[in-house]
Amino acid sequence: MxxxxxxxxxxxxxxxxxxxxxxxxxxxxxxxxxxxxxxxxxxxxxxxxxxxxxxxxxxxxxxxxxxxxxxxxxxxxxxxxxxxxxxxxxxxxxxxxxxxxxxxxxxxxxxxxxxxxxxxxxxxxxxxxxxxxxxxxxxxxxxxxxxxxxxxxxxxxxxxxxxxxxxxxxxxxxxxxxxxxxxxxxxxxxxxxxxxxxxxxxxxxxxxxxxxxxxxxxxxxxxxxxxxxxxxxxxxxxxxxxxxxxxxxxxGRQYGFFEEYRTGDADYIMVIMGSAAGTAKEAADQLREEGWKVGVLKLRVFRPFPDQEIAEALKNCRAAAIMDRCESYNGCSGPLGMEIPAALYRNKVMIETADYIYGLAGRDFTVEHAREIFAQLRDAADGKIPAARHAYVGLREQ
Amino acid sequence: MDNTLEIRWHGRGGQGAKTAALLLADAAFKTGQNVQGFPEYGPERMGAPITAFNRISRERIRVHSNIYHPDFVVVVDEMLLHSVHVTEGLKRDGAIIVNTSRTAEEIRPLLRGYKGAVYTVDARAISEETLGKNFPNTPMLAAAVAVTGVMDKKDFTEQMRASFAHKFARKPEVIDGNMRALRMAFRAVESAAGMTKIA
Missing domain, CATH: 3.40.50.970 (Thiamin diphosphate (ThDP)-binding fold, Pyr/PP domains)
Structure with a gap:
C-alpha cells in the first residue's frame, strides 16, 4: 500500500x-x-x-x-x-x-x-x-x-x-x-x-x-x-x-496489541492503558537517565486479550506494575490486576507483580506518581517491601 | 519535558480562560510547535473557578496530567487571588500575569510570597475601550504571548488578524477593535511599571 x-x-x-x-x-x-x-x-x-x-x-x-x-x-x-x-x-x-x-x-x-x-x-x-x-x-x-x-x-x-x-x-x-x-x-x-x-x-x-x-x-x-x-x-x-x-x-504509524516502550532490557515495567501511558513514558525516560532500566507496556487491544504476547513481553523483567483506571469492587483487584497475573501464570512466567488503582473519576495521574510506583516496584523486587496489592495512587490523605 | 513551556490559566466559567488557552495553542501550533491546550472541568457552571493549561514544545508532548510547576500563570479574574492559590508551584524564574487595574506592587501582597516577576494588564479597560464590552481573554492572550515569548509577537499578530477575519467575517467592524486590544495589551506588559521583579 x-x-x-x-x-x-x-x-x-x-x-x-x-x-x-x-x-x-x-x-x-x-x-x-x-x-x-x-x-x-x-x-x-x-x-x-x-x-x-x-x-x-x-x-x-x-x-x-x-x-x-x-x-x-x-x-x-x-x-x-x-x-x-x-x-x-x-x-x-x-x-x-x-x-x-x-x-x-x-x-x-x-x-x-x-x-x-x-x-x-x-x-x-x-x-x-x-x-x-x-x-x-x-x-x-x-x-x-x-x-x-x-x-x-x-x-x-x-x-x-x-x-x-x-x-x-x-x-x-x-x-x-x-x-x-x-x-x-x-x-x-x-x-x-x-x-x-x-x-x-x-x-x-x-x-x-x-x-x-x-x-x-x-x-x-x-x-x-x-x-x-x-x-x-x-x-x-x-x-x-x-x-x-x-x-x-x-x-507510517505502527500499531500492535500493545506498545513496548523501552521494555527490551527493562527490570521494571509498568502496564498501563490510555492517556496515562504517555505520562508513564516520561517517568521511564527520566529514570533511564538516572540509570534505571524501566519501561512501559501500553495495552492497546484489551479485547481480544493478548495474554500470551503480554506474558512473553514481561517474562524477562524483575517486576511489573499493573495499573487499573477502574475499580472492580471485587474486594481483590482491578480488572487488569486480575487478568495480567492470570496471563503470566497460564504462560508459566513467574515474575513479581504489583497492582494499583489510579485516576478514578478524573483524579490526576502525574509523572511523580509513576516515578514513585517504579521505586516501589524496585523495593518490592528487592524484598524490602511487600508488592502493592490493590493500592490506590494519589488518594487524599485523611 | 525540560524543553516544554508550561502555562496555567485561572479564570471563571464563562470568562474565556479555556478559549484563551486553546487560542494560544492554536497560535503556537501555527509557528510549527507541538502544543497542548486543555481545561480542567469541575462543576460546569458560570462563575465557578476554572483552570486551563498549555504545554508548548519543539518536541512531541506525551504527558497528560495537569500542570503543577508552571513557568507562567495567567489570572483572568483578579478576585481569584483571594480564593485560589494561583502561584502554587509557579517557578521562581517564571512570571504571573494578572488582569487588574492595579499595579504589580499593589498585587504582589496577594501572591502568597511569590518572588518572581509580576505583570499586570487592565484587560477589562482595554476590552471596554476597544470592543465596548468586557471580553478579557483577547488582551490576556496577547499579554501571555508577550511575557512568555512563546512566539514572535509579529507572527502572533498576523495570525490573530487572519483568525479574527475568519471568525468575524460577518461583523468586520470588530476586527480592528480586537487588533487594537492586542496592541494595547502588548504595551501594558512592556511598560516598565509592569515588570517588577524582586531580585
Missing amino acids: KRAKAIRERMSGNEAVAFAIRQVNPDVMPAFPITPSTEIPQMVSAYIANGEIDTEFVPVESEHSAMSAAIGAESAGARTMTATSSAGLALMWEELLLAASNRLPIVLTLVNRTLSGPININCDHSDGMGARDTGWIQIYAENNQEAYDNYIQAFPIAEDPRVHLPVMVCQDGFITSHAVENIELLEDGPVRDFVGQYEPEEFLLNPGKPVAVGPYSISAYAMEAKKAQEDAMEQSRAVIAEVAARFGELS
Whole structure:
C-alpha cells in the first residue's frame, strides 16, 4: 500500500474522531448525547447539515434506543456507528450483547468516563471495563492521534468475514477528548480506500437471500452459537494485526496489541492503558537517565486479550506494575490486576507483580506518581517491601 | 519535558480562560510547535473557578496530567487571588500575569510570597475601550504571548488578524477593535511599571 500524505493539524480527540467519521462516511449513525462524547454526534450532525457526508443521523431518545437502532441498521446491511460515554454505555448493556452475538460489525466510539456514583463527568475506564465481557473488541488510545488511527482501523477489523464483531474504540474523556494537540491526519481518499465499501455477505434487506437475525435458539444449538462467537474473537487477533500492518504502510504509524516502550532490557515495567501511558513514558525516560532500566507496556487491544504476547513481553523483567483506571469492587483487584497475573501464570512466567488503582473519576495521574510506583516496584523486587496489592495512587490523605 | 513551556490559566466559567488557552495553542501550533491546550472541568457552571493549561514544545508532548510547576500563570479574574492559590508551584524564574487595574506592587501582597516577576494588564479597560464590552481573554492572550515569548509577537499578530477575519467575517467592524486590544495589551506588559521583579 502506498504511503499517504500526512496533513499536520491540531485538534481535540473528539474533533479527531468526528473528522475520521466524516472521512469514513458511515451509512447510519444513531446517537444520544452524553458528556464527554457529546461533541462527536454534534460535529457529525454539522458535517451532515453542511452536505459533506450523507450519513443518516438518527436522533434517538436514549442510548438504549441508539444501540437498538444501530443493531437494526447494521442488520439491514448498513455500515453503522455510534458514540457514547459512561451511563450511556451502561444503558446500552443488553444491546451490546445482542450486537456482538448477532455478529454485527457496529463501531462504537467510547469516550471513557466514570460511572455513578458519586455522579462525576471525568475520566476513568469503568464504562469500558464494565462492558469487557459483552463480546466487543476493545481498542484504547493514548492520545488524539491514536483515537483517530484506531477509529479508521475499526471498520476493516469489524467487517472482516473472519471476525464480524462490533468494535469499541476508546479514548480518555476530557484528558484526550477535550485536549487540543498536534495530529497527523490522512487525506479523505486514502482513508476511504483503506476502509473500503461495506459489502455484507448476508443482511436483512436482501430479498435474494432471506435470513433471520436474532431468533430463539434451543439449548441443542445455542452453545454452538456462543462457541462460534468466541472463535470469531480469537480469529480477530490475526485480523487486527493484518489491519495494523496495512495501516502502518499507509500512515507510517505502527500499531500492535500493545506498545513496548523501552521494555527490551527493562527490570521494571509498568502496564498501563490510555492517556496515562504517555505520562508513564516520561517517568521511564527520566529514570533511564538516572540509570534505571524501566519501561512501559501500553495495552492497546484489551479485547481480544493478548495474554500470551503480554506474558512473553514481561517474562524477562524483575517486576511489573499493573495499573487499573477502574475499580472492580471485587474486594481483590482491578480488572487488569486480575487478568495480567492470570496471563503470566497460564504462560508459566513467574515474575513479581504489583497492582494499583489510579485516576478514578478524573483524579490526576502525574509523572511523580509513576516515578514513585517504579521505586516501589524496585523495593518490592528487592524484598524490602511487600508488592502493592490493590493500592490506590494519589488518594487524599485523611 | 525540560524543553516544554508550561502555562496555567485561572479564570471563571464563562470568562474565556479555556478559549484563551486553546487560542494560544492554536497560535503556537501555527509557528510549527507541538502544543497542548486543555481545561480542567469541575462543576460546569458560570462563575465557578476554572483552570486551563498549555504545554508548548519543539518536541512531541506525551504527558497528560495537569500542570503543577508552571513557568507562567495567567489570572483572568483578579478576585481569584483571594480564593485560589494561583502561584502554587509557579517557578521562581517564571512570571504571573494578572488582569487588574492595579499595579504589580499593589498585587504582589496577594501572591502568597511569590518572588518572581509580576505583570499586570487592565484587560477589562482595554476590552471596554476597544470592543465596548468586557471580553478579557483577547488582551490576556496577547499579554501571555508577550511575557512568555512563546512566539514572535509579529507572527502572533498576523495570525490573530487572519483568525479574527475568519471568525468575524460577518461583523468586520470588530476586527480592528480586537487588533487594537492586542496592541494595547502588548504595551501594558512592556511598560516598565509592569515588570517588577524582586531580585
